[in-house]
Amino acid sequence: MELSSLRAEHVITDKEAKTIGRIEELSYELRIGEVMTRNFISVAQDMRMEQVLDLFREKRISGAPVVAEGSLAGILSIEDLIRCLRAGDTQALVTKYMARQVVTIRAGDTVIEALKLFTQKQYGRLPVVDESGKLVGILTKGDVTRGVLRALESDYQMEEIRRYRASHLFEDIVSERSSLILRYTIAPRDFACGGQASSSIKKALLRLGATPQIARRCGIAVYEAEMNLILHTPNGGTITAEIEPHLINIKVEDDGPGIEDPSLAMKPGYSTASEQVRELGFGAGMGLPNIERCVDEMSLESAVGVGTTLTMKIDLQPPAIELRHRYAVSLGRWEKTRPAIASRQAGESGPEGEVAT
Amino acid sequence: MTLVEIIEKLGLELLTDPKDFSQVVPSGGYASDLLSCVMTGAPHQGVWVTLQAHGNIVAVGALLELSAIIITGGAAPDQETIDKANHEGVTLLSTGMTTYEVVGRLWELGLRNS
Numbered sequence: 001m002e003l004s005s006l007r008a009e010h011v012i013t014d015k016e017a018k019t020i021g022r023i024e025e026l027s028y029e030l031r032i033g034e035v036m037t038r039n040f041i042s043v044a045q046d047m048r049m050e051q052v053l054d055l056f057r058e059k060r061i062s063g064a065p066v067v068a069e070g071s072l073a074g075i076l077s078i079e080d081l082i083r084c085l086r087a088g089d090t091q092a093l094v095t096k097y098m099a100r101q102v103v104t105i106r107a108g109d110t111v112i113e114a115l116k117l118f119t120q121k122q123y124g125r126l127p128v129v130d131e132s133g134k135l136v137g138i139l140t141k142g143d144v145t146r147g148v149l150r151a152l153e154s155d156y157q158m159e160e161i162r163r164y165r166a167s168h169l170f171e172d173i174v175s176e177r178s179s180l181i182l183r184y185t186i187a188p189r190d191f192a193c194g195g196q197a198s199s200s201i202k203k204a205l206l207r208l209g210a211t212p213q214i215a216r217r218c219g220i221a222v223y224e225a226e227m228n229l230i231l232h233t234p235n236g237g238t239i240t241a242e243i244e245p246h247l248i249n250i251k252v253e254d255d256g257p258g259i260e261d262p263s264l265a266m267k268p269g270y271s272t273a274s275e276q277v278r279e280l281g282f283g284a285g286m287g288l289p290n291i292e293r294c295v296d297e298m299s300l301e302s303a304v305g306v307g308t309t310l311t312m313k314i315d316l317q318p319p320a321i322e323l324r325h326r327y328a329v330s331l332g333r334w335e336k337t338r339p340a341i342a343s344r345q346a347g348e349s350g351p352e353g354e355v356a357t
Numbered sequence: 358m359t360l361v362e363i364i365e366k367l368g369l370e371l372l373t374d375p376k377d378f379s380q381v382v383p384s385g386g387y388a389s390d391l392l393s394c395v396m397t398g399a400p401h402q403g404v405w406v407t408l409q410a411h412g413n414i415v416a417v418g419a420l421l422e423l424s425a426i427i428i429t430g431g432a433a434p435d436q437e438t439i440d441k442a443n444h445e446g447v448t449l450l451s452t453g454m455t456t457y458e459v460v461g462r463l464w465e466l467g468l469r470n471s
Contacts, residue, residue: 031382033359038379108358108467130362131467192437195416199445202420212422219420220396227392227413281409286393293397 026151027144032114033107035147036128036137042067043076043094050090053081065127065135066098072127072135074098104129107136111147114139169208170245179244180208186229188236191280198222201241201250208243210316218248218314221294224287225252225310231277233257237307243316250312258304262334266292266300292336297325300334358382358468360424360448363404367462369427369450372434373442381448383424385470388460392417399423400470406459410434418447425449429456 041059043052045068056062056078063077073095080097084090105114105126114126118141128137170178182204184197202219206212222239229237229252237254259265266288273283292298297313328335360378364371387399388406395417399405404425407414410432418426425448428434434442434449442449452459 034380034382192412194413195420199416199419216401216420216422223416223420224393224396280411280413281390281392281407282413284391284393286391286397290393290396 026148027111027115030111030147030151031107032105032109032111032128032139033137035111035143036107036139037143038137040065040138042135043098044068045073045093045095047094048090049081049084049092049094049097052076052094053085053090056081063125065102065138066094067135070134072102072104072129072133074100075102075125075127077124102127105139106131111144114144118144177244179242180204182241182243184226184239186226186236186239188230188233190230190236194227194230195223197226197239201239204241205243205248205316210248214314214316217294218250221291221312221314222250222252224290225250225312227282228252228287229254231273231282246315246317248314248316250314252310252312253307255307256305258306259300259302259308260304262300262302262332263329266334295336297338298334298336301332303332358466360404363425363463363466363468364450366466367427367452367454367459369452372428372439372449372451373447376448378448381424383468386460386463386468388456390456396421403470404463404468406456406463408432408456410438412438412441414438415442415445415447415449418442418449419445423447427452427459429454429459 041055041061041064043055043064043066045066052064056064063075065072066074066076076094076098080099084092084097089096103117103121103123103126105117105128107128107130117123117126124140126139127135128139130136169180182201184200186197187193198219201222202215205215205218210218222241226239229239233254234256235254237252240251240253242249242251264270267285268289269285271278271283271285273285277283288300291310291312294314295312296315297311299311300308301310302308323338326337326339328337360381360383363369363383364378383402383404385400385403386406387395387403389395389398390408392409392413395405395407399417399421402422402424404427405414405418405421405423406427406429408428408430410428411434414426414428414434415438417423426442428449428451431451431453433451439449454462
């Protein structure tokens, strides 16, 4: 499908949609502001055509906007210059020959809007204005091509890296069940290192080919757990992430102080954080609820004076069907699980009483 | 709207290494000083407006892949935090304006959460 065949009135059918390539997609995603030329050459309205002629020749351009006090007054193209030369009128002011009815495009519009204008109206360049109508750039077809190519290139590079990374580890190493284990020791009160384990796990997942979305979810969940170790434990704790091709299993363990009532700790807004810690922006009482939101399965086991074990599971490949989670609460334990499909069919409420998802 | 426009129009001070901000288009914004709330509420590649200036904002910024963190009220992060931000590729901006004012200006510029 050619770009030029995309017109405003053209409705794309499902069949055609399948054949829309990445370039078409990009022209709907990229904004004019991202591809336009910002350092453009403009002409002042009190300039003479002769000066414009020199300017165009010197800068090797074939058109420029005419600006009066920062706003767009008109546009001059090589055709206007030719008209002026034929009339032998090079001493005239630019205002005599410039086109005053100028079609502009907004910086926030998508590239496809510009492509439509270029093909419909045969324009060589379009002045780009911001929301307040101020001239902020110039867009030529060349800018669009360069912008799309640049975006394609970064797409391509990302895809290459991702494929390379993903294809290796788990495919080349043959075992009945391969997994990669990452271990981190978290020191108590070590605010400066807060976020290091979560950031490392997130990067590892991206390198292994996880989607950015899953890597982000995992990063957030581990960050909250990591900060809990830093903020609330006397001796810190450990984070172990076991990555398998289809699943990441994370275990966070500490040896104190333990959570008195895990179901209370799961309540958004409930916090035991000290005033000092709150001043740093922690203690919103959202840590565990945040984790719960980000993971597919979670279990929190705790005993006062003994310690806390938090386990989380995130699917690296989304399940084909959506499963409803089951929440179970018992003394010293809080759990979010997904029942097997078979038991779900048998009846949705479990013996421990289900809370709606 | 690009980050360049935001920096210029709000007169923000860049604390981290310069990048090609004309290629950075924030997806929206979020304002809070509570880190967990930011984790929940800030849009991916958005800007985060906060009074906090300590090292942990960088971790949050990196995890959420924020376009920038705007530190308000003239709060100044220490060199360690700035170094960490450069290492993680997180952009830190600073202003003497209050969070309220910054958010108002961003909204006025048309930065809304889509």
